[in-house]
Amino acid sequence: xxxxxxxxxxxxxxxxxxxxxCAASRRTWxxxxxxxxxxxxxxxxxxxxxxxxxxxxxxxxxxxxxxxTISRDNAKITVPLQMNSLKPEDTAIYYCAVGLSPxxxxxxxxxxxxxxxxxxxxxx
Numbered sequence: 001x002x003x004x005x006x007x008x009x010x011x012x013x014x015x016x017x018x019x020x021x022c023a024a025s026r027r028t029w030x031x032x033x034x035x036x037x038x039x040x041x042x043x044x045x046x047x048x049x050x051x052x053x054x055x056x057x058x059x060x061x062x063x064x065x066x067x068x069t070i071s072r073d074n075a076k077i078t079v080p081l082q083m084n085s086l087k088p089e090d091t092a093i094y095y096c097a098v099g100l101s102p103x104x105x106x107x108x109x110x111x112x113x114x115x116x117x118x119x120x121x122x123x124x
Contacts, residue, residue, distance in 0.1 A: 002027045002113040004096050009118030012086055018120060020081040022096030028053075028077075028113075031098040035111055036070060036081045038092035038120075047106035048094070049081060059104040064090075086122045093117040 003025040012018055022034065035050035049070040050059045058070055069082040079096060097111035105111075 001025065002031075002098065004028065004098065004113060004115035006094060006096050006115045006118040009094060009120045011121045011123065014086060014088055014122055014124050016086050016122070017082070017084045018086065020083065020094055020118060020120070022079040022081070022115060024077050024079065024096075024098070026077065028098045031100055031112070033099045033101060033104055033111075034072070034079050035097050035099065035105075036079075036094060037097060037108060037111075038090075038094045039117075040092040043092075045095070045108055047108070050104045050106075051079065052104065057104055059106070061106070083120070086120075088122045088124045091120060091122050093119050 005023045008020040036048040037045050039045040047061050051070045055072050067085045072079050095117045097114045099111035101110045
């Protein structure tokens with residue numbers, strides 16, 4: 001059974017940092033990529049960052065490039081998302097997901113399993 005669980009969300013002031021984590025079950029190893037997405041109220045879910053399971057490639061949305069870093073922890077089977085220089089427009093529910101696509105993808109339809117999400121709120 002594929003299970004994903006996000007954690008680390010919270011309330012932070014603009015300019016601050018948060019570190020999200022996606023804990024994955026061992027079944028997720030059969031997938032090629034893991035991604036982070038976010039959804040603000042009244043908005044569509046949007047791509048944030050993705051990484052291959054072997055960690056050799058990453059992909060970022062232009063809006064977070066240079067501020068967010070995705071990585072993977074093989075020992076703990078987690079995928080952290082370090083978020084620095086946070087802005088009020090980063091406020092959203094953040095989700096992690098896994099996909100079988102042979103290449104990193106920004107399209108939500110390319111991801112097969114999703115976690116429940118964690119709330120990030122950035123105050124101005």
